Amino acid sequence: xxxxxxxxxxxxxxxxxxxxxxxxxxxxxxxxxxxxxxxxxxxxxxxxxxxxxxxxxxxxxxxxxxxxxxxxxxxxxxxxxxxxxxxxxxxxxxxxxxxxxxxxxxxxxxxxxxxxxxxxxxxxxxxxxxxxxxxxxxxxxxxxxxxxxxxxxxxxxxxxxxxxxxxxxxxxxxxxxxxxxxxxxxxxxxxxxxxxxxxxxxxxxxxxxxxxxxxxxxxxxxxxxxxxxxxxxxxxxxxxxxxxxxxxxxxxxxxxxxxxxxxxxxxxxxxxxxxxxxxxxxxxxxxxxxxxxxxxxxxxxxxxxxxxxxxxxxxxxxxxxxxxxxxxxxxxxxxxxxxxxxxxxxxxxxxxxxxxxxxxxxxxxxxxxxxxxxxxxxxxxxxxxxxxxxxxxxxxxxxxxxxxxxxxxxxxxxxxxxxxxxxxxxxxxxxxxxxxxxxxxxxxxxxxxxxxxxxxxxxxxxxxxxxxxxxxxxxxxxxxxxxxxxxxxxxxxx
RNA sequence: GGCCCCAUCGUCUAGUGGCCUAGGACAUUGCCCUCUCACGGCGAAAACCCGGGUUCGAACCCCGGUGGGGUCACCA
Numbered sequence: 001x002x003x004x005x006x007x008x009x010x011x012x013x014x015x016x017x018x019x020x021x022x023x024x025x026x027x028x029x030x031x032x033x034x035x036x037x038x039x040x041x042x043x044x045x046x047x048x049x050x051x052x053x054x055x056x057x058x059x060x061x062x063x064x065x066x067x068x069x070x071x072x073x074x075x076x077x078x079x080x081x082x083x084x085x086x087x088x089x090x091x092x093x094x095x096x097x098x099x100x101x102x103x104x105x106x107x108x109x110x111x112x113x114x115x116x117x118x119x120x121x122x123x124x125x126x127x128x129x130x131x132x133x134x135x136x137x138x139x140x141x142x143x144x145x146x147x148x149x150x151x152x153x154x155x156x157x158x159x160x161x162x163x164x165x166x167x168x169x170x171x172x173x174x175x176x177x178x179x180x181x182x183x184x185x186x187x188x189x190x191x192x193x194x195x196x197x198x199x200x201x202x203x204x205x206x207x208x209x210x211x212x213x214x215x216x217x218x219x220x221x222x223x224x225x226x227x228x229x230x231x232x233x234x235x236x237x238x239x240x241x242x243x244x245x246x247x248x249x250x251x252x253x254x255x256x257x258x259x260x261x262x263x264x265x266x267x268x269x270x271x272x273x274x275x276x277x278x279x280x281x282x283x284x285x286x287x288x289x290x291x292x293x294x295x296x297x298x299x300x301x302x303x304x305x306x307x308x309x310x311x312x313x314x315x316x317x318x319x320x321x322x323x324x325x326x327x328x329x330x331x332x333x334x335x336x337x338x339x340x341x342x343x344x345x346x347x348x349x350x351x352x353x354x355x356x357x358x359x360x361x362x363x364x365x366x367x368x369x370x371x372x373x374x375x376x377x378x379x380x381x382x383x384x385x386x387x388x389x390x391x392x393x394x395x396x397x398x399x400x401x402x403x404x405x406x407x408x409x410x411x412x413x414x415x416x417x418x419x420x421x422x423x424x425x426x427x428x429x430x431x432x433x434x435x436x437x438x439x440x441x442x443x444x445x446x447x448x449x450x451x452x453x454x455x456x457x458x459x460x461x462x463x464x465x466x467x468x469x470x471x472x473x474x475x476x477x478x479x480x481x482x483x484x485x486x487x488x489x490x491x492x493x494x
Numbered sequence: 495g496g497c498c499c500c501a502u503c504g505u506c507u508a509g510u511g512g513c514c515u516a517g518g519a520c521a522u523u524g525c526c527c528u529c530u531c532a533c534g535g536c537g538a539a540a541a542c543c544c545g546g547g548u549u550c551g552a553a554c555c556c557c558g559g560u561g562g563g564g565u566c567a568c569c570a
Contacts, residue, residue, distance in 0.1 A: 013570045048569055113568070120567095129496045130566080156568055174499070183497055183566095191568040198570045222498055222565040245500075245563085252562065283519090284506065293506095293519060310507080312500045313563060320506070320520045330533085373532045434529090449529040461531040 006038025008213045013045040014056035017263035018063035021247040024281045028244055029215045030069045034301035042074030044085040047201050063264040067274045081209040086201050093196040096204050097157050105233035108145050108155045109137045131185040157190035167225040172242040172306050179225040187226055203227035207236035218243035242306050245313040255316050271378030276325035285314040294327055326375045334368035341380045348381040351388045365471055369463045391483045392458040402454040403488050407447050415448055416481045425474040431466040455484035
C-alpha cells in the first residue's frame with residue numbers, strides 16, 4: 001500500500017523532555033505513515049526562543065530513537081521539504097505574512113500589550129467573550145499604517161478573520177467540527193519581534209511541507225479553525241485532520257510529572273523496555289481489536305486504522321504497562337538479559353565488575369532461572385544479589401521463624417552434613433539428599449526446604465531451591481548452610 | 495464563564511439497531527499445580543452516566559441534562 005502522497009509529521013516544541021502524550025502522537029503518526037507507505041517527518045517547532053533549548057532537541061531525538069520512531073525526513077536526515085527547524089524558516093514566514101498583508105487577509109496592529117489586556121479585562125467584567133477584532137487598525141488607511149511603521153511604532157501582524165460564516169474542521173476521528181467565525185478573534189500571526197506565532201508557522205509549514213494528514217493531540221483542536229483559515233487565505237489545499245485524545249493520569253487530569261513518571265526517559269530509567277512502551281502506548285486508545293495485545297511495531301502498523309482511534313481520553317495505567325513489559329522481558333533470551341543486567345549490576349555495586357567480566361555464562365544461567373519473575377529491568381539487581389558474595393546477614397525475626405522448630409533444630413545439622421558429603425553438586429543429587437532425609441524422618445520435604453532456602457538465599461522466596469543451590473555452587477552454598485547451622489546452635493533453647 | 499471534544503466493568507477497550515443473559519486484557523479475587531515466589535490452568539466479582547424521544551426492537555440513532563477533558567496569549 002505504497003502512497004508517496006501520504007505525508008505526516010510529528011512537530012514537538014523542544015521545551016522539555018519527551019512526554020508520553022507526545023510519544024503517543026508521534027507513534028500514531030509513525031504507524032499511519034508505515035501503514036500507508038508514506039513519509040513520517042520530524043519538525044522542530046522552536047519559534048519560542050525563550051523556552052526552546054538545544055538540550056531538549058537532543059533529548060527529543062534520542063527518546064524518539066530509543067523507542068524506535070525513526071523519522072524519514074527531518075533534522076540530521078534532511079529531505080526535500082527542509083529546513084525542518086522553524087528557526088531556520090523565518091524568511092519563509094515573513095514572505096508568507098507579506099503575501100497575506102498584500103492580499104488583504106492580514107493587517108498591522110499597533111495596539112500595545114497593555115491596551116489589549118485592558119480590553120480583555122473590560123470584556124470579561126462585562127461578561128462578553130474577549131474577542132479582539134482589531135478596532136481602528138483592522139481597516140486602517142494604508143497611508144496611516146505606513147506612517148506609523150516609519151515612525152518606528154511597534155506592531156504585530158494579525159489575521160483578518162471573517163466576521164461571519166463558519167469554519168468547519170473535517171476530523172477523521174470526530175467527523176466535522178463546526179466553529180462560528182465570530183468566536184475567532186483576529187489572532188496574531190507575526191509577533192512584534194518579526195517572528196511567527198505557532199498557529200501561523202504550523203499552518204504554513206504543514207502546507208509548504210505538503211502534509212497530507214495532520215495527526216496531533218486534541219488540545220490543538222480549538223486552534224485548527226485558525227489554521228484552516230490560514231491555509232485558505234494562502235491558497236493552499238487542506239490536509240486531513242485527526243485529533244487524538246490526551247493521555248490522562250489516574251485522577252483523569254492531563255498526565256504530568258506529578259503523576260510520577262511522565263517522560264520517556266523516566267520510563268527507561270524505571271526498567272521499561274522500549275518495545276514494551278511502544279506496544280502499550282499503541283494500544284492506548286488506538287482501537288485495536290482486543291483479542292490479543294502483544295504486537296511488534298510492524299504488526300501494529302499493519303493493523304493501524306486512524307478512523308478507529310477512540311475519541312475519548314485514555315487513562316495511563318502503569319500496572320498494565322508493567323504487565324506488558326513483563327511479557328517482553330520474559331521473551332528476552334537469557335543471553336540478552338545477561339547483557340542487560342551486567343552494566344546494571346556493576347553500576348549498582350551488587351557485583352564486582354571484574355567478576356562479571358569473566359563469568360558471563362553464570363550470569364546467563366542466573367537470568368534463565370530468574371527471568372520469569374521479572375517485571376521491570378530494574379528488578380534485576382535486587383533479585384540476583386544472593387548469587388554473589390559469601391555469608392549472609394539474616395533478619396533475626398525471620399531466622400527464628402524459619403529455624404525455631406523442633407524438627408528443624410534436630411535435623412538441619414544432619415542436612416548440612418549430607419550436603420557436604422555429596423559427591424556431585426547437581427540439581428538431582430541435591431534434591432535426592434534433601435528429599436531422602438525428609439523421607440527417612442517421615443516428614444514433608446518442605447520442612448527442610450524452607451529453612452534451607454532461607455539459609456542459602458536470606459529470603460523466603462526464590463526460584464526452585466534445587467536449581468538455585470546448584471547455581472549458587474557448592475562452596476557458597478555450604479559456607480552459608482554452615483553459617484546458618486552455627487546461628488541455629490546459638491538460638492536460645494526455650 | 496464562552497467555544498470545542500468526550501461518555502461501556504477500577505483501567506484500556508470490543509460492540510456501529512436484533513448475534514448482548516454486553517466479549518477480551520490489566521488489576522482484584524477463589525481454586526488447581528507446587529519447595530516459596532513467578533509461570534500456567536480453571537473459576538468469581540465487576541460496566542452500557544441520567545431523562546426524554548425515534549423504532550416492532552436500542553449500548554448502538556436524535557434531543558436535553560449531568561459529568562469529565564481541552565482551549566480561550568505577541569506559549570507551543
